[in-house]
Amino acid sequence: MRPCYPILFLISLLIFVSCADDTSGEAEMARPNIVFIMSDDHAYQAISAYNDKLIHTPNIDRLAKEGKLFTNASVTNSICAPSRAVILTGKHSHINGKIDNLSPFDTTNVTFPQLLQKAGYQTAMFGKLHFGNNPKGFDEFKILPGQGDYYNPKFITQQGDTTIQGYVTDITTDLTLDWMENRRDTTKPFLLMYLHKAPHRSWLPAKRHYTEFTEKTFPLPETLFDDYENRGTAAATAEMNILKHMTLNYDLKIYPEVVEALDIDDRKIYNPIQRMTPEQRASWDSIYGPINEDFQQRYPDMNDSTLMVWKYQRYMQDYLGTIAAVDENVGRVLDYLDENGLTENTLVVYTSDQGFYLGEHGWFDKRFMYDESFKTPLLIRWPHVITPNTTSEEMVQNLDFAQTFLDAAGVMSPNDMQGESLMPLLNGNTRNWNRDAVYYHYYEYPAEHAVKRHYGIATEDFKLIHFYFDVDEWELYDRKKDPLEMHNVYDDPTYADTVATMKEKLKEIRKKYKDSDALSEKYIDIYKDKGLIQ
Template sequence: MKTIRNSMVLLGCISLLFTACKSNHKKEIGKKKPNIIFIMSDDHAYQAISAYDDKLIQTPNIDRIAKEGMLFTNASVTNSICAPSRAVILTGKHSHINGKIDNLSPFDTTNITFPQILQKAGYQTAMFGKLHFGNNPKGFDEFKILPGQGDYYNPKFITQKGDTTITGYVTDIITDLTLDWFKNRRDTEKPFMLMYLHKAPHRSWLPAKRHYTEFTDKTFPVPATLFEDYKGREDIAGSAEMNILKHMGLQYDTKVYPEVLAELGIKDLNYYNPLARMTPEQRASWDKVYQPINDDFKQRYPQMNDSTLMLWKYQRYMQDYLGTIAAVDENVGRVLDYLDQEGLAENTMVIYTSDQGFYLGEHGWFDKRFMYEESFKTPLLIKWPNVITPGTTEEEMVQNLDFAQTFLEIAGATAPEDMQGESLVPLLKGEKEQWDRDAVYYHYYEYPAEHAVKRHYGIATKEYKLIHFYYDVDKWELYDRLKDPQELNNVINDPAYADVLSEMQEKMKAVRIKYKDSDSLSNGYINLYKEKGWIKE
């Protein structure tokens, strides 16, 4: 009996010791600064992520982030164009403050970016993929980035040790570089901040070989507004040059071969050949699938009218655009799997987003730039184990402006006073009572320029959106986001919305003061551009 009693005491002690060790292990994890992986694709529409909408494509790996974390349904950008969006993310400041207002202007490298602050706070930092501006990003222990837009096949990369060209498909290569860093150069004694940035699905949408047949065999649902006539908005929406029928290139975008265009007597947009970097073997694989598409187009084109050509171009657009996303989703899965396998997932925040939204035929368009919903709204999915409740949906108004301060807060670093965002940490923790934002601000500048989207600024609440188009026009638009989600009915002159308009105008004034934007500042940028010859009247 005494032996049994002693054994039970021993087992009890072991159990207590195990429990104490387990408890201490949890405490140690809690004391560690969390790792951060910021995943961003270029022009990835929320409509093309199945966590938001599964009509076009299934993205099971990206969806994993939402299932294990939080899906934001009211995330937006401050300026829907590539390089300015990235500058906002890095600096935590609106375009008019950080100076990168469009793709033409240089980035002011005196700006302090959040990677610089994290690096000083003891984080190991790395960037792989597409930055889009600048060849020497500050605040990174290692980077391998695409020059400018980069290429889908056999891309060149800029590194601290010089340029290098890597044979293969860009989405796979960016992931290979990322995993190589994890396996061979990550400092296990430090927390890390990794920026894992995809080129896809940016124009001109070249899928990986493994996705050619799967996606070119598919037919996709047509958006209700594909054939919109822009009635009542002819001088704003109707003047933009991003209509699929009129402005999407047959060679560059839908991959009709130059010899086919010449045979049919079609004059096309003068863009470079997106297939030029392929090796002979890669081109042979491409031709095996795309030559029959060209042969079919050559036969059908003489009988096509505007409607049938529009539908043909839309399907070709979707086939290639979504094909590039399939590779992004697969590669995101490779990184998530690695985190799980190496025991890194538990103390790592993972963010998936895009530099802006994108039009997938809505309003007849491709591209972005407008404050209208599909380019203004951006996907945002975040997982942070032991902090975010898995499977949470968040409807609060957040922006890419908020990322910098979020990362600095979770790292225990102090954000500079001139940063303009708000940390998302209260929302991630479910403490919504600490979130008081009721409107977000937007300002687009790149006009006159490609796609001819006029300069405009505006504010959005959950219910309404007020936009002012300026420079060579003076037009105001007001939309009821709940009753008119497609934003087809401008109610700026509707008496039923007089009180709403007055309230939104007052809110607009307050928001512009808060973020230090003004008409005089806008005019200053216009005059500067005229002096530099970037605007030609």
């Protein structure tokens, strides 16, 4: 007997209308909660779901085991505040106006939290926003001013500033869980933005981790001693080399008096532990004091090679130590969701505002379109939608988050958002996903780290980059044959056809996203007006 489809459809329609008219909390909760977890400068190489050579991150890895791991996620502009602006607005930097860390955020931009709040979501933000003291679209926020501090940090709230004793990663989580437990409206779906300062420079771990991690030794990156041969001037002139530009005091916790006693020109003498209480400082000195004594004895006999390796190990000890606290605290939030019956209807994202160099090419920091900076971790869990323990190699970007969250919540995206909803990749309907290239544009030059302005396009197989302003240089990388990006093949005759194809693709994608040389000149003029360029 044939099924009676018209009757079934009518019953379904009546159920849908009934639910649509129901304004109770039960009907509201049909829409998923969204927990957006973002750290600052967390390299994908430092998450064991991607690579277990440096650190084990079991709690972050849970999101991969119970959800989806994206292996080809990237950013549109690898620097902190612009990346966050892209995430909030769903627009490239040249459209939302936040091209660098220096320019103000245009608050006339409409952000996805504003749209979710308008659609009935309860919204909250805790941790590091990095720009603006009064984020729009949030019922409650407690955010760090600017970069914030690792120890005894100040927070900006709707009721005024407050300083909280303790370690910032733990405190951010305490504030988050306090809101979840005591002020969450159980009749509404919620958007929670849980944003960590760590592992941003200058990498101050918690006591429980620096006692452990300062004893560790880590494998050296294959390209630690990169000499930048066969590439343009941008890589060779950038000021982010661990040996030459990573400071002993600010970055590696060598005390100012030791730096001065050794007669070392350290550029940036600043005491990053100045906010510690006497008790915190005593604990710190009990571990870092012997490190200082050992360095003072060994330094006179060090050459460039041994100093580079020493600096790298100190860098990794502190950087990874801060990540250990992030992983523990992510576990606290995931456990809370489990224990309170929220996991099944909650979309959880873990990401970073961009990637970071962990000694690759001899570097720390980010900014370049090379992979360690350009690619970012992305892990998403959403029970009953995402098949657990799956991987996506599709090209996705932080540009896509806003539309994804709006789509998940059933809220229409504004026409001027430029990303694409990741929903087809989350629910397995990949035939509706057809992106074959992503666009990138970095602006902050001249500035700290001296990474030249550049834009480019990446496909799964190739990456084409154009450095401009004070140079006119092109680079092409074969991503399959040269994953470490050591060989610029732009001038190689065997890649002539690829160069032509990629340039045409670059032209098309710039038109798609409404970027142009004229806009680049506009932003150069802004730097001139500020006196940053002569």
